[in-house]
Amino acid sequence: MKVLVSVDMEGVSGIVHPAETSPDRYDYERGRALMTAEANAVIAGVLDAEPEAVVWVADAHGTFRNILPEDLDRRARLVRGRPRPLGMLAGLDEHTDAVLLVGYHARAGAGPAVLAHTMSDAILDVRVAGRSLGEIGLNVAMVGHLDVPVVLLSGDDTACAEFRELVPSAVTVAVKQTVGQAAAVAVHPEEARERLRLAAADAIARRASVPPVTMAGPLHVEVDLYGPYMVDLATLVPGVTRVGGGRTVAFHAVDVAEAYRLVQLLVQLASIKPA
Numbered sequence: 249m250k251v252l253v254s255v256d257m258e259g260v261s262g263i264v265h266p267a268e269t270s271p272d273r274y275d276y277e278r279g280r281a282l283m284t285a286e287a288n289a290v291i292a293g294v295l296d297a298e299p300e301a302v303v304w305v306a307d308a309h310g311t312f313r314n315i316l317p318e319d320l321d322r323r324a325r326l327v328r329g330r331p332r333p334l335g336m337l338a339g340l341d342e343h344t345d346a347v348l349l350v351g352y353h354a355r356a357g358a359g360p361a362v363l364a365h366t367m368s369d370a371i372l373d374v375r376v377a378g379r380s381l382g383e384i385g386l387n388v389a390m391v392g393h394l395d396v397p398v399v400l401l402s403g404d405d406t407a408c409a410e411f412r413e414l415v416p417s418a419v420t421v422a423v424k425q426t427v428g429q430a431a432a433v434a435v436h437p438e439e440a441r442e443r444l445r446l447a448a449a450d451a452i453a454r455r456a457s458v459p460p461v462t463m464a465g466p467l468h469v470e471v472d473l474y475g476p477y478m479v480d481l482a483t484l485v486p487g488v489t490r491v492g493g494g495r496t497v498a499f500h501a502v503d504v505a506e507a508y509r510l511v512q513l514l515v516q517l518a519s520i521k522p523a
């Protein structure tokens with residue numbers, strides 16, 4: 249059995265502020281340790297349920313180089329660094345039996361929600377076939393495209409609700425109650441890890457009852473960008489067109505996998521400043 253654990257950072261217990269998630273900020277090292285410990289709790293839970301499972305961990309925040317490799321459970325294999333074709337889901341393939349999303353956050357525009365955004369602050373919204381999808385929705389769709397279920401998500405209560413709308417039968421663990429974009433009532437990290445370990449074991453044990461979420465192609469995708477320079481860059485990509493005179497660009501994708509790759513590219517382009 250193969251399990252992929254994708255670990256983001258904004259939805260980890262105790263984390264509420266960019267100073268705890270950004271490599272150049274003063275509390276980042278504490279954030280990394282909290283993130284690594286939650287990953288370990290989930291790995292332990294997966295292996296409680298399936299001792300023979302092969303567990304892959306995808307570092308899925310920012311640089312994709314946050315988890316402290318030397319502190320990660322040695323029974324897991326870690327995917328670090330970027331760019332990579334499957335982004336936050338690196339390690340996923342058609343032989344994967346279940347995916348768990350840990351430390352995730354709500355989509356851009358959702359709120360109140362701790363550190364809510366979609367890929368970058370440059371992205372105001374992503375709509376796939378008319379439906380607004382954040383990182384939770386895009387990753388659930390990409391996993392479902394390979395006919396694999398997402399069996400667990402952890403994050404704040406708003407992220408958990410966003411996930412349950414997509415996958416009602418899966419397990420959620422709210423490790424903090426949202427107060428605002430940079431404020432929450434947090435469960436103690438040790439308490440959060442105990443809950444995560446039990447929930448991960450539970451989610452793996454009943455994975456057969458969680459259906460993969462599928463979206464049939466072709467798909468019309470719209471992306472709202474923060475600034476006009478970003479729109480200029482995005483429309484250099486063949487097939488990406490400006491919608492009206494505003495900040496929205498659109499493209500057609502043959503399937504979810506193509507949409508997922510192109511959204512990742514637009515996020516990268518949106519980070520480029522005028523030369």
Ligand SMILES: [Zn+2]
Nearest residue numbers: 256257309310
């Ligand atoms: Zn993140």
